[in-house]
Structure formats: structure tokens, C-alpha cells
Amino acid sequence: MRLAARVRAVPALSALALLLAPAPTGATEGRPPPGATSCTGCHATGAAMQPISGRPAPEIAAALAEYRSGARPATVMNRIAKGFTEAESQAIAAYFAQGGPER
Amino acid sequence: MSRRLVQTRRSLLGNAASAALALAGPGLARPALAGTAPRVVVIGGGFGGATAARALRQGGVDVTLVEASGTYVSCPFSNEVIVGLQPLSAQRFGYDNLTRTGLTRVQANATGVDPSGRRVTLADGTTLPYDRLVLSPGIDLRLDAVPGYGAEAVAAMPHAWKAGEQTALLARQLEAMPEGGTVVLSAPANPYRCPPGPYERASLIAHFLKTRKPRAKLILLDAKDTFSKQRLFQSAWAALYPDQLEYVPLASGGQVTAVEPAAMTVRTDFSEYKADVACIIPPQRAGRIAAIAGAADRSGWCPIDPVTFESKLVPGIHVIGDAAIAGAMPKSAFSANAQAKVCAQAVIDLLAGRAPEEPKLINTCYSLVAPGYGISIAGVFHPVNGLLADVEGAGGISPVDAPASVREQEAVYAADWYRTITREVFG
Ligand SMILES: Cc1cc2nc3c(=O)[nH]c(=O)nc-3n(C[C@H](O)[C@H](O)[C@H](O)COP(=O)(O)OP(=O)(O)OC[C@H]3O[C@@H](n4cnc5c(N)ncnc54)[C@H](O)[C@@H]3O)c2cc1C
Numbered sequence: 001m002r003l004a005a006r007v008r009a010v011p012a013l014s015a016l017a018l019l020l021a022p023a024p025t026g027a028t029e030g031r032p033p034p035g036a037t038s039c040t041g042c043h044a045t046g047a048a049m050q051p052i053s054g055r056p057a058p059e060i061a062a063a064l065a066e067y068r069s070g071a072r073p074a075t076v077m078n079r080i081a082k083g084f085t086e087a088e089s090q091a092i093a094a095y096f097a098q099g100g101p102e103r
Numbered sequence: 104m105s106r107r108l109v110q111t112r113r114s115l116l117g118n119a120a121s122a123a124l125a126l127a128g129p130g131l132a133r134p135a136l137a138g139t140a141p142r143v144v145v146i147g148g149g150f151g152g153a154t155a156a157r158a159l160r161q162g163g164v165d166v167t168l169v170e171a172s173g174t175y176v177s178c179p180f181s182n183e184v185i186v187g188l189q190p191l192s193a194q195r196f197g198y199d200n201l202t203r204t205g206l207t208r209v210q211a212n213a214t215g216v217d218p219s220g221r222r223v224t225l226a227d228g229t230t231l232p233y234d235r236l237v238l239s240p241g242i243d244l245r246l247d248a249v250p251g252y253g254a255e256a257v258a259a260m261p262h263a264w265k266a267g268e269q270t271a272l273l274a275r276q277l278e279a280m281p282e283g284g285t286v287v288l289s290a291p292a293n294p295y296r297c298p299p300g301p302y303e304r305a306s307l308i309a310h311f312l313k314t315r316k317p318r319a320k321l322i323l324l325d326a327k328d329t330f331s332k333q334r335l336f337q338s339a340w341a342a343l344y345p346d347q348l349e350y351v352p353l354a355s356g357g358q359v360t361a362v363e364p365a366a367m368t369v370r371t372d373f374s375e376y377k378a379d380v381a382c383i384i385p386p387q388r389a390g391r392i393a394a395i396a397g398a399a400d401r402s403g404w405c406p407i408d409p410v411t412f413e414s415k416l417v418p419g420i421h422v423i424g425d426a427a428i429a430g431a432m433p434k435s436a437f438s439a440n441a442q443a444k445v446c447a448q449a450v451i452d453l454l455a456g457r458a459p460e461e462p463k464l465i466n467t468c469y470s471l472v473a474p475g476y477g478i479s480i481a482g483v484f485h486p487v488n489g490l491l492a493d494v495e496g497a498g499g500i501s502p503v504d505a506p507a508s509v510r511e512q513e514a515v516y517a518a519d520w521y522r523t524i525t526r527e528v529f530g
Contacts, residue, residue, distance in 0.1 A: 037444035038465035041524045048519040075513055076481045083483025083497030
């Protein structure tokens with residue numbers, strides 16, 4: 001379904017997709033996982049709001065889970081974390097643990 | 104792969120796809136056919152374009168950034184400049200650090216795009232070939248939409264919706280306004296740049312009047328009945344500015360039907376307002392180059408594929424930021440920055456012959472209703488039926504009943520966000 005939507009919009013890509021392997025889900029080939037690149041607008045290295053690049057993955061994933069459940073108090077991160085599943089949070093955590101955009 | 108084969112495929116796939124196939128592998132910096140690496144041109148060096156250019160460069164792409172101005176003047180926090188809470192100098196950003204990433208910066212106005220020849224034309228006639236083009240031209244103000252509000256009117260009744268001289272002008276006018284004066288501020292119908300922006304501006308002008316000219320009044324005329332963070336703004340106005348701010352929604356005649364800059368009058372269907380200071384925020388459309396490229400539809404904005412940000416009208420051209428129709432995502436600097444990074448990855452993927460992955464994007468917009476009193480709206484977005492839609496259950500506004508400490512914390516975060524994002528974008 002996802003592919004079908006794209007096929008209509010991007011003819012060149014649809015033709016490509018026939019020749020090349022389809023995109024797997026999740027972070028692959030070093031690409032940032034869904035949502036990850038939005039984070040650094042606030043959480044860049046040197047930022048006042050909790051830099052996350054290089055933090056241990058379990059720490060980031062646990063923070064996201066607690067924001068999502070409401071266990072950890074927050075102003076906006078509770079609203080944002082609810083937009084990500086546990087698996088997506090884990091992928092984002094792994095990406096930043098490896099250095100994020102600064103890998 | 105022989106040149107002949109590439110050309111056969113070129114007719115089948117279109118330029119960019121064949122350029123991708125011509126590459127030996129994912130390493131983009133590697134010379135392709137006839138020794139040329141794929142070239143991406145980015146038009147617009149604002150929050151969207153500067154971010155995209157940097158991300159593409161980091162991905163090893165040969166990038167040319169075309170920006171008309173030598174210095175960017177940022178809109179976020181320009182409402183603070185208008186009421187003297189921040190100097191205009193804090194809005195200015197140069198391009199030196201961005202240029203140091205190894206991209207080519209061209210300071211020029213892009214005046215033409217030839218989508219079939221894949222070339223951009225600059226004002227001096229120079230042409231720049233591209234494999235893919237990214238447009239982040241921001242907005243144009245529709246100076247034909249409000250009768251009387253043409254190009255000359257903006258000097259008397261500033262919009263200050265593009266930061267710079269207009270911002271400074273509105274600040275001077277407010278400062279010089281007589282003690283018991285009247286400010287009229289008008290907000291347009293959707294869609295427009297920065298949905299909560301007019302209400303933040305109204306709040307901060309009301310704060311300025313309350314502290315500096317307590318007998319003066321602000322009339323906020325709105326071409327709609329509902330707006331972003333409405334409950335938060337309206338409860339703050341009731342608490343802080345009951346004597347300063349009068350809100351006139353569409354249903355009560357808030358739509359401006361005409362202005363007369365010489366007489367400083369603002370007309371609606373119901374009344375005529377005599378203003379000492381008038382700030383008219385007119386309707387908008389995508390920056391002109393988007394229409395020139397054929398990427399804007401009849402609404403004046405650009406329909407895009409939500410996975411790649413490629414134009415639904417012109418293949419090979421991607422549109423991000425305010426100019427794009429991004430579904431539920433608001434026209435904000437935060438959105439433009441998030442979209443730019445997703446778009447850059449999609450462009451890198453397409454050039455390398457890989458299918459881009461389905462993205463998720465975040466937006467958070469802070470507004471100040473007074474110094475030390477911040478509120479926010481956040482959202483998480485993903486492609487649904489060809490548009491970017493809210494991820495259900497996520498996002499929303501700050502709690503309506505939050506204590507003062509939360510408002511203070513959000514005001515601090517607002518300033519932190521501005522510092523961080525401008526550093527990420529302009530380095
Ligand atoms: C008062 C106000 C307050 C705001 N506050 C916030 C906020 O708190 N948070 C937030 O997230 N957003 C805020 N915004 C919104 C934000 O400013 C915009 O959403 C953002 O600037 C959009 O980025 P962009 O890249 O699409 O366009 P822009 O930032 O406008 O950049 C476009 C660039 O393209 C250049 N350009 C255009 N056409 C050409 C051409 N043909 N050739 C060469 N160069 C060209 C222009 O010179 C410009 O530099 C605010 C806006 C206003 C007006």
C-alpha cells in the first residue's frame with residue numbers, strides 16, 4: 001500500500017523500484033530511523049535541552065518509554081513520545097547511541 | 104554499463120533514476136558516468152534550504168545553494184524584536200559556516216527553472232544544471248488580496264511577516280505611538296506561515312502596551328474563528344490583558360475588507376477602525392520561484408509526496424518548508440528543518456538508486472504570551488494517503504491549567520530551541 005501510494009506520485013521511483021530491491025522497514029544501511037533526524041533541532045550536542053548523541057541506548061529508550069507512559073514528568077516530550085512505538089524508540093535510541101548525525 | 108544502455112534506461116526512467124543507475128554504488132562522491140557526480144541545487148537559504156544543503160553535503164552530494172541574500176534574518180523571535188525584548192541583530196545569521204562544509208554558495212536570485220532540461224537560471228543569466236532540485240523559497244505575500252494593501256501600503260502598515268526592515272519599522276512605530284493610541288493587527292485565513300504567530304504578536308504587543316502605554320489598546324482582527332493554541336492564548340489574554348486586547352473573530356466581523364494607508368483606516372464588513380499603528384498580515388503563497396518551476400498548484404502552494412517531498416507536479420523537484428503543502432504539518436521553522444533532513448535523505452537515496460524509507464517528522468512551536476510565560480504545540484507526523492497526517496494520540500498543546508512554573512519552563516525552552524536550531528542550521 002505504501003509502495004502503491006508512492007508509485008502514483010513518483011513515476012521515476014516506481015520504475016526504479018521494479019529494478020531495485022524494495023526498501024526494508026526500520027533503519028537500514030546506516031540511514032537514520034523514522035523520526036530520528038527531527039530530534040536534533042532541540043537536542044543537538046551542546047544544546048541546553050539534554051543532548052542525546054552518544055548517550056547509552058537503554059537510557060534513551062527508557063526515557064522515551066517513561067515519557068510515553070507519563071511516568072516521567074515533561075512539558076512536551078510526553079506529547080512527542082506518544083507518536084513513537086517501543087520498536088521505533090529503540091531504533092532511535094540505537095541511532096543516537098552510535099553518535100546520531102555525528103557518526 | 105555502456106552509455107547506450109544508460110540512455111535507453113534514461114528514456115525509461117527519467118534523468119535522476121538513470122543518474123542513480125550510472126553510479127557504481129552508494130558512495131555518491133565517486134565519479135559516475137563521464138566523471139560527474141550527481142548535482143543537487145537548493146534554492147533558498149532559510150530554515151528549510153540551509154538545513155537541506157548541509158544534510159546533502161554531509162551525505163557526500165555536490166550541492167549548490169542559491170540564496171538571494173548574503174545574510175538571513177530569522178522570523179522566529181522577531182515578535183520579541185517588535186516589542187523591544189530582543190535586538191534585531193539576534194535574528195541575523197551569515198552563511199560562512201555553512202559554506203565551510205564544502206558546498207557551493209551562490210548569492211543570486213533564481214529566476215527560472217527548466218524542469219525538462221534540469222537547469223536553474225539565475226538573474227544574471229547563469230545556468231546551473233541539476234540532477235535534483237530542492238526548493239525552499241518560503242512565502243510571497245499576496246499584495247493583491249486585501250484592497251488597498253499593495254506594495255506601497257507596507258511602508259505605512261507593515262506586515263513584518265518577513266523579518267528585517269519590516270520588523271524594525273513596526274518596532275519604531277509602536278515606540279513612537281501616542282499614549283492612548285490604537286493598534287490594529289490583522290490575521291489572515293489559513294494556510295499561512297506560522298499559525299500561532301499572529302497571536303504571539305498580539306500577546307507581546309499587549310504586554311508592551313500594558314507596561315509602556317497603559318491607556319493604549321490593541322484590536323486583533325481575525326479572518327477566522329479558530330486558531331492555534333486558542334484556549335491557551337485566550338485564557339492568558341483574559342488573565343493578563345483584559346484592558347489592552349480586544350479580539351474580533353470572523354463571526355464578529357474580523358475579516359479585513361479594505362485598508363486606506365493614507366488615512367490609516369482598516370475596514371471590515373461591520374466597522375471602520377482608525378489606527379495609530381496598523382500591522383496587516385496578508386494572505387500568502389509559496390515563494391515565486393515555485394510557481395515559475397511549475398510546482399505550485401492553483402492554491403499557490405506546492406503539493407508534494409510525503410515520503411520524498413518530491414513535487415506531485417514536476418518530477419525531479421522537491422519542495423520543503425512553508426512553500427509545501429505538508430498536510431497537518433504547520434508552516435514553521437521547526438517543520439522546515441525536520442522536512443529538510445527527511446528530504447535530503449530521500450534525495451540521497453534516489454540518487455543512489457535506493458527506495459526511500461517511510462519517514463516520521465516532529466514539530467514543536469513555542470509562543471511567548473509574556474516574558475517568562477511560554478506555551479507550546481507539538482505534533483508527530485507520518486504519511487497517510489499521500490499526505491502528512493498527525494500520528495493519532497500524540498502531540499497537542501500545553502495543559503490549559505498548568506502552574507506558572509510550567510509556563511516559565513516553556514519560555515526557557517523556547518529560547519533554548521531558538522539557540523539550538525539556529526546553530527544546527529547556520530552552524
Ligand atoms: C513573526 C513570526 C514568528 C515565527 N516564529 C516561529 C517560531 O517560533 N517557531 C517556528 O518554528 N517557526 C516560526 N516562524 C515560521 C518560520 O519563520 C518559517 O516557517 C520558516 O522561515 C520557513 O522556512 P523556509 O525555508 O520555508 O523559508 P524561509 O526561511 O523564508 O527561507 C526562504 C529563503 O529563500 C530565499 N529565496 C526565495 N526565493 C528565492 C529565489 N528565487 N532565489 C534565491 N533565493 C530565494 C529567501 O531569500 C529566503 O532566505 C515564525 C514566522 C513569523 C513570521
